[in-house]
Amino acid sequence: MSIELPDLTMNDEIRARQPFSALAAARAPQLAMRISAAPDAERVITTAPHDGSIVGDLPVSTREDVDEAFAVARQAQRAWAATPVRKRARVIARFHDLVLQRKNEILDLIQVENGKTRRDAFLEVADIALTARYYARTAPSLLKTRRRRGAFPVITHTTELRHPKGVVTVISPWNYPFSLAAGDTIPALLAGNAVVQKPDTQTALSALWAVDLMYEAGLPQGLWQIVVGPGRVLGDALMQGSDYMMFTGSTNSGKGIAGDAGEKLIGASLELGGKNAMVVLDDADLDKAAEGAVRACFSSTGQLCISIERLYVHRSVFDEFVKRFLRRVEDMQLGAVFDFSCDMGSLTSRSQLAAVAGHVDDAVAKGATVLAGGRARPDLGPLFYEPTVLAGVTSEMECYREETFGPLVSVYPFDSIDEAVRRANDTTYGLNASVWTRNGKRGRALAARLYAGTVNVNEAFAAAWGSVDAPMGGMGESGLGRRHGAEGLLKYTEAQTIAHQRVIGFRPPARMSYPLWAGALTAAFVVMKKAGMK
Structure with missing residues (x-):
C-alpha cells in the first residue's frame, strides 16, 4: 500500500515565497x-x-x-x-x-x-x-x-x-x-x-x-x-x-x-572522487566554452563528483577566455528559492563549507590569486559560498590535487596539446573530463588520450551522463565498475553457462585410439579456422 501524500502543487510565484521547511513538513x-x-x-x-x-x-x-x-x-x-x-x-x-x-x-x-x-x-x-x-x-x-x-x-x-x-x-x-x-x-x-x-x-x-x-x-x-x-x-x-x-x-x-x-x-x-579537468583548445568557441565552464564548475554548488575543478586553457586564448568566464561567474545569481531564477544554491553541510573555505584560504596564503568569489555569504544563508576562481595555484597548495567538492576552480594556461594531456592526467583520479574545440575530430582524438571514464566534447558532463546506453564510471581512485548501459x-x-553435449563427447568413439582421435581433432581445428569459425 502506498502512502498518500498531500497535494502541495502551487505556482512558482507562491512556491518562491514559502519557507523550505513548510513545504517539506x-x-x-x-x-x-x-x-x-x-x-x-x-x-x-x-x-x-x-x-x-x-x-x-x-x-x-x-x-x-x-x-x-x-x-x-x-x-x-x-x-x-x-x-x-x-x-x-x-x-x-x-x-x-x-x-x-x-x-x-x-x-x-x-x-x-x-x-x-x-x-x-x-x-x-x-x-x-x-x-x-x-x-x-x-x-x-x-x-x-x-x-x-x-x-x-x-x-x-x-x-x-x-x-x-x-x-x-x-x-x-x-x-x-x-x-x-x-x-x-x-x-x-x-x-x-x-x-x-x-x-x-x-x-x-x-x-x-x-x-x-x-x-x-x-x-x-x-x-x-x-x-x-x-x-x-x-x-x-x-x-x-x-x-x-x-x-x-x-x-x-x-x-x-x-x-x-x-x-x-x-x-x-x-x-x-574526482579532480576533473576541462581543456579549452585554441580554436574553441570561447563564449560557449565560458558558459559551459560555469555549468561544469558550479552545478549543484560544485558538489558533484563529475564537476570540473581544473581549467586548462591554451595560452593564445587564455586571457580572453578568463575574461568571458569571469563575467559569467560574476553575473551568477545565488539564493534559495523554489523557482528557476537562481544559478547556484547553498552548500549542504558545515563540513563542506569548511572544506571549501579551507582550500581557498590555504591557496591564498601560499600565493594564489582570487579572480572571483573567495568568501562565504552568511547574508544569504549559513552555508552559502560564492563561486570562486583561482589563478596561480601550485602543487604545494591543497586544492591543487585534493578534491574540493564545492564551488572552486583553478585556471591554468598551457602551450601544447601534449602539455594539456600531461597536466590533465596528472592526478590519481580518473572520473570525468571536458574538451572544447570547434573541430569535433580533434576533440575526440584528445578525449581518447585523457585518463577518465567519461569525456565530454563541447559539453561539461551532461552529454556523457545522459548517454545512458553507454557506461559511466571512473578509473584509478575514482572507482570500480560502471553504472548505465x-x-x-x-x-x-550472475552469469550461468549450460552446455548440452550431444551425439559424441570428448572421448574417442569405440575402437578409435587416442592418437587417431587427437589427429582427427587436430585436423578438425585446422578446417574450422580456415572456414572462419570462431
Whole structure:
C-alpha cells in the first residue's frame, strides 16, 4: 500500500515565497514511516542547509534493524526473481510516469534537503526519467537467455542465463539524493534483486519519496528497504547481509568497502572522487566554452563528483577566455528559492563549507590569486559560498590535487596539446573530463588520450551522463565498475553457462585410439579456422 501524500502543487510565484521547511513538513512524517527501525528507535533531526530550519525527525536504524531489513528483502526477492522480466519492466515504466507527473514534490524535497537550485534539482528528475525508460525497455533483451557457440558446432548446445545476485546493498550520498538513490536501484530491481539501501541521513527523505513512488507504481512490498544511520554503526551489518555492494561516496570509504567485499567474495561497484579537468583548445568557441565552464564548475554548488575543478586553457586564448568566464561567474545569481531564477544554491553541510573555505584560504596564503568569489555569504544563508576562481595555484597548495567538492576552480594556461594531456592526467583520479574545440575530430582524438571514464566534447558532463546506453564510471581512485548501459544492469546478475553435449563427447568413439582421435581433432581445428569459425 502506498502512502498518500498531500497535494502541495502551487505556482512558482507562491512556491518562491514559502519557507523550505513548510513545504517539506507535510511529507516528512509519512515518508519516515518507511524506514526500517523499531517504534522506540532513537531519532535524528535533519535541517535545511539554506537556513537551518528543521526538515525531518527520522528514526535511526540499528544493526538488528538492518538484519531484519535483509530478511524481509530476501523473502520478497524469491517471488520477484520468478516474475517475468517484462512484468518487472512495467513497474519501472509506471514509476517513470509518476516521477514526471509529480516532479514538483521531489524538486521541493531535493532543494530543502540538499540546498541546490531548482535547475540542478530538475537534472535529477531528468536523469531518473532517462534511466527508468532506458532500462524498462532494454532489460528484457539484456536478461534473455542467449545461445552461445558451443565447443563443437551443432553437437554442443550452449546457452547463457542471467540470474539475480539476490539482495543488493545501495549506499547513496547526499549530493544527488534522488538521482543516485533511484538510479542505482532501478537496474538492480529489474535484474530480479531486492535492495536494502542506506541513503545519507541528511537527504533520506528524497530517497524515501522514491521508494514510496516505486511501491505506488506496483513494486511488491518488501523489495526496497531503507535503513538510516551512521555508516560506522551499520556498515558491518550492511556488508554481511549483502550479495552485492553499490556505493557512491569518498575514495577512502570506497577502498574500505572494496576490501570488505573482497573478503566476503562479493562484487562491488564504486563511484568515488574526482579532480576533473576541462581543456579549452585554441580554436574553441570561447563564449560557449565560458558558459559551459560555469555549468561544469558550479552545478549543484560544485558538489558533484563529475564537476570540473581544473581549467586548462591554451595560452593564445587564455586571457580572453578568463575574461568571458569571469563575467559569467560574476553575473551568477545565488539564493534559495523554489523557482528557476537562481544559478547556484547553498552548500549542504558545515563540513563542506569548511572544506571549501579551507582550500581557498590555504591557496591564498601560499600565493594564489582570487579572480572571483573567495568568501562565504552568511547574508544569504549559513552555508552559502560564492563561486570562486583561482589563478596561480601550485602543487604545494591543497586544492591543487585534493578534491574540493564545492564551488572552486583553478585556471591554468598551457602551450601544447601534449602539455594539456600531461597536466590533465596528472592526478590519481580518473572520473570525468571536458574538451572544447570547434573541430569535433580533434576533440575526440584528445578525449581518447585523457585518463577518465567519461569525456565530454563541447559539453561539461551532461552529454556523457545522459548517454545512458553507454557506461559511466571512473578509473584509478575514482572507482570500480560502471553504472548505465548494459554493464549497469548485468553487474547485478550472475552469469550461468549450460552446455548440452550431444551425439559424441570428448572421448574417442569405440575402437578409435587416442592418437587417431587427437589427429582427427587436430585436423578438425585446422578446417574450422580456415572456414572462419570462431
